[in-house]
Amino acid sequence: MSRYVLAVDQSTQGTKGLLFDEQGVLVGRSDCPHQQIINEQGWVSHNPMEIRANTLKACRDVIEKTKINKNSIVAMGISNQRETTVAWNRESGESICNAIVWQCARATELCEKRQHLADMIQSRTGMNLSPYFPAAKMGWIMENVPEAKELAASGKLALGTIDSWLVSFLSLERNHKTDYSNASRTQLFDISKLCWDKDICDAFGIPMEVLPQVSMSDSCFGMTDLDGFLEKPIPIHSVLGDSHGALFGQNCRKPGQVKATYGTGSSVMMNVGDKPKFSQSGLVTSLAWGMNGKVEYVFEGNLNYTGAVMTWLRKDVGLIEADQEATEMAYKANPKDRTYFVPAFSGLGAPYWDAHATGLFTGISRTTGRNEIAKACLDCIAYQITDLTDLMRQDSGVTLDTLRVDGGPTASRYLMQFQSDMAQVTVQVPNLQELSGMGAAYAAGIAMGLYDSEKIYDHIQRREYLPALSKEERNQRYAGWKNAVKQTLNHP
Numbered sequence: 001m002s003r004y005v006l007a008v009d010q011s012t013q014g015t016k017g018l019l020f021d022e023q024g025v026l027v028g029r030s031d032c033p034h035q036q037i038i039n040e041q042g043w044v045s046h047n048p049m050e051i052r053a054n055t056l057k058a059c060r061d062v063i064e065k066t067k068i069n070k071n072s073i074v075a076m077g078i079s080n081q082r083e084t085t086v087a088w089n090r091e092s093g094e095s096i097c098n099a100i101v102w103q104c105a106r107a108t109e110l111c112e113k114r115q116h117l118a119d120m121i122q123s124r125t126g127m128n129l130s131p132y133f134p135a136a137k138m139g140w141i142m143e144n145v146p147e148a149k150e151l152a153a154s155g156k157l158a159l160g161t162i163d164s165w166l167v168s169f170l171s172l173e174r175n176h177k178t179d180y181s182n183a184s185r186t187q188l189f190d191i192s193k194l195c196w197d198k199d200i201c202d203a204f205g206i207p208m209e210v211l212p213q214v215s216m217s218d219s220c221f222g223m224t225d226l227d228g229f230l231e232k233p234i235p236i237h238s239v240l241g242d243s244h245g246a247l248f249g250q251n252c253r254k255p256g257q258v259k260a261t262y263g264t265g266s267s268v269m270m271n272v273g274d275k276p277k278f279s280q281s282g283l284v285t286s287l288a289w290g291m292n293g294k295v296e297y298v299f300e301g302n303l304n305y306t307g308a309v310m311t312w313l314r315k316d317v318g319l320i321e322a323d324q325e326a327t328e329m330a331y332k333a334n335p336k337d338r339t340y341f342v343p344a345f346s347g348l349g350a351p352y353w354d355a356h357a358t359g360l361f362t363g364i365s366r367t368t369g370r371n372e373i374a375k376a377c378l379d380c381i382a383y384q385i386t387d388l389t390d391l392m393r394q395d396s397g398v399t400l401d402t403l404r405v406d407g408g409p410t411a412s413r414y415l416m417q418f419q420s421d422m423a424q425v426t427v428q429v430p431n432l433q434e435l436s437g438m439g440a441a442y443a444a445g446i447a448m449g450l451y452d453s454e455k456i457y458d459h460i461q462r463r464e465y466l467p468a469l470s471k472e473e474r475n476q477r478y479a480g481w482k483n484a485v486k487q488t489l490n491h492p
Contacts, residue, residue, distance in 0.1 A: 003074050005445045006063070006234070008055055009437035010080045010162055011242060012101065012264040015051060017058030018437040019066055019073075024445065024456045026434055028066035032058045037098060042346060043106045045098035048086045051162070052169055060229050070230050075448045076170075077238035077440030078221075079245035080162040082185045085137040087148055090158045090176065093169055096147045099162070100137040103265070103304055105346050107136035108355045110143070110204075117203055124190045124197055126278060126285030128353045132302070133187035134161060139204035157210045161186065163239045164212040171222025172233060179217040180295055181244035184287035189214070191276055191287055194295065216290040217244070218447040238443035242436040243267035244289055246406050247298065249439030250430070251457045256398040260385050261436070262407030265349075266306040268388040270299040270396060279395045282351025283388070291443070299396060301350035301388030305343040306381045307409045312345070313377050319370060327412040329374035338363040338477075340383075340484035341376040348488065351391055357488040363480065381409060382419040383481040389423045404428045404462075406435035413465075421469035422478060428462040 004027070007018040014033035021027050032054035037045040063070060083102035088095045100106065108131045114121075118129040127133060138159050141148050151157035158168065164178045171177075183189040183196075188206065190197045194214075201208050215221065217240050223233035240248060243261050247269050250259040255273040260266060269288070276285050276297045288296040305312075310323045320326050340363050342348075347355035361376065385403075393400045403425045409415055410429045420427040432438065445451035467474075 001069060001072050003450060004068060004072055005441045005450065006059060006073050006076045007437040007441035007444070008059060008076070008078045008166065009242065009434065009440070010051060010055060010078070010166060011436070012081045015054040015058045016434070016437060017062035018434055018441065019062050019068070020438065020441045020445070022450065023459060024442060024451055025459060026432065026438065028062045029434065030058045030061035030065060041106070044101040044104040046084065046101055048088065048095035048099045048165055051099070051165070055166060055170070056227050056229070059226050071232060073230070073234055074450055075235050075237040075444040076224060077240070077444035078163055078166055078236060079240050079242045079436040079440040080166065080182070082161060082182060082241040082243065083132060083134055084162050085134040085141070086160055086162060086165040087141050087145065088158050088165065088168070089151055089156050091156045093174070096151065097141065097145045100140065102132055103346055104137070105131045105355050107131040107140040110136050110139050114203055121187060121200055123278070124192070124200065125187050126184070126191050126276060127187050128282065128284065129187070130353060131355060132349065133185065135187035135200060135204050135206070138206050142205045152207050152210055155209070158212070159206065159210045160212045163241070167221045167236060167239065170224040170226070171236060172224060173222045175222040176212045177215050177221050178212040179215055179239040180287040180290035181217055181241040182239065183214045185241060191285060191297070216293065218291050218443045235448070237447045238440050240289060240440050240443060243269055243300070245436040245439030247271065247288060247439065248443055249435035250404040250406065252404060256396070257404070258389065258392065258400055258402070259404040259406065262307055262381065262405060262409040264308045266303040266381070266385060268301045268385055268392070270392045270398070272297050272299055272396060277396065279391065281391045281395055282353060283391050283395060284350065299392050301391065303384045304347070304349045305345055306384060307407060309343045309377050309380060310409065313374065319374060323408070326374040326378055327414045329371040330378050330414045333371035333375040334367060337365070337368055337372040337375070338480055339368050339372050339376040340481055341380045342484050342488045343380055344488050348485070351387055352485065352489060354489050356490070360484070360488055362484045362487060378412065378415050379418060381415060382422045383478065385419060386422040386478065389425065400425060402426045402428060404430070406430060406433065408433065416465045417468065420465040420467050421474055424467050424474065427465040429465070431461045431463070
């Protein structure tokens with residue numbers, strides 16, 4: 001009987017159930033979108049109970065659609081949207097408020113009041129003090145959700161990121177666990193000492209006992225039967241933040257290897273090895289994962305709006321009906337047009353870290369039309385990624401010549417060529433799109449002995465884009481982008 005690994009990829013827009021066979025090939029997928037809850041203040045939330053229901057549905061649907069024997073599934077892996085923060089009652093298993101999504105900057109004031117701790121926090125966690133990380137989000141919940149304080153006093157409160165929420169209801173043991181990759185993104189975890197930091201927890205008013213136990217990313221997080229759907233329980237044998245899952249799925253397991261995930265937002269990661277390196281240029285240092293009893297680190301830059309720019313252009317502006325149209329329009333645009341779009345819808349992330357920055361179009365002329373605006377929206381994705389790859393070259397001292405990419409927007413040949421031109425690298429696009437879930441599945445399969453840790457990547461093919469723009473033209477265009485960004489910064 002063939003054997004399979006089930007993976008959950010719980011992302012910002014929805015939840016996927018994925019099935020991989022003994023060769024690591026994706027054989028089935030099921031998607032369940034969830035509601036994006038955005039209020040007049042721009043706060044972004046998700047309903048954790050909806051995500052719970054969708055997770056079970058996505059897993060059940062993919063198993064039923066592929067018509068495999070349920071008993072042939074040997075393990076499960078989880079990849080998840082990072083930083084999104086959940087609070088729940090450990091006794092009842094019910095969430096006590098909507099999850100605060102990573103994009104949400106409602107805790108900006110809370111961070112500003114702790115600005116005097118910024119250097120200490122950065123030195124221990126590898127991260128600039130920011131409302132995008134769970135530390136501030138958890139602090140906001142403790143201050144603004146009365147039930148959180150009540151449950152904390154009675155020992156029933158659980159705070160965590162989406163992965164720990166998934167593990168808590170999927171595992172028969174109702175475990176409150178997270179992995180090193182997700183813990184390192186909370187801004188509460190000392191990435192050198194590998195433990196929750198009491199000083200930072202106290203500063204944000206977070207009782208340490210409400211936080212999850214931190215485990216190796218390829219360890220067993222518990223057994224699950226998908227709420228009675230499986231005849232026999234299977235181990236949840238990997239948990240990885242989605243960007244870390246993509247790094248593993250891209251086989252960037254050696255120092256100096258870099259990947260960029262183009263999702264709602266983007267994460268650019270460089271593997272820097274088994275010792276942390278710290279950036280003075282706006283990059284953060286995170287744990288890549290904990291595997292085989294040891295941890296590895298990454299430089300990372302996070303962008304809030306990349307693929308989401310296309311969603312905005314389609315759903316809110318109505319300029320396009322499908323994302324592919326933007327690519328077609330970009331090819332038709334006047335190549336000499338110098339319209340720039342800075343997508344600071346809720347501030348700017350790395351490397352600028354300005355929560356007050358606002359979005360803008362600039363460089364518009366009388367001849368700028370629909371095609372040029374669509375082109376500017378695609379271009380801004382590549383410019384933002386280039387901001388980060390340039391800093392990684394600078395801070396790591398490593399020659400960066402290849403960028404492995406994944407995510408929906410990589411289907412745009414215009415964008416991938418422009419990315420190669422701007423970043424001055426060979427861009428490699430795999431023939432697979434589910435890299436985050438695949439990374440989690442591969443980690444689980446390797447841990448179970450189903451997959452060979454090297455040969456499992458042999459079936460992946462990659463399309464390459466090489467730089468074709470002159471250095472002078474590249475530098476002129478990129479200088480125009482930097483000037484556009486300056487116009488958005490430091491606005492009240």
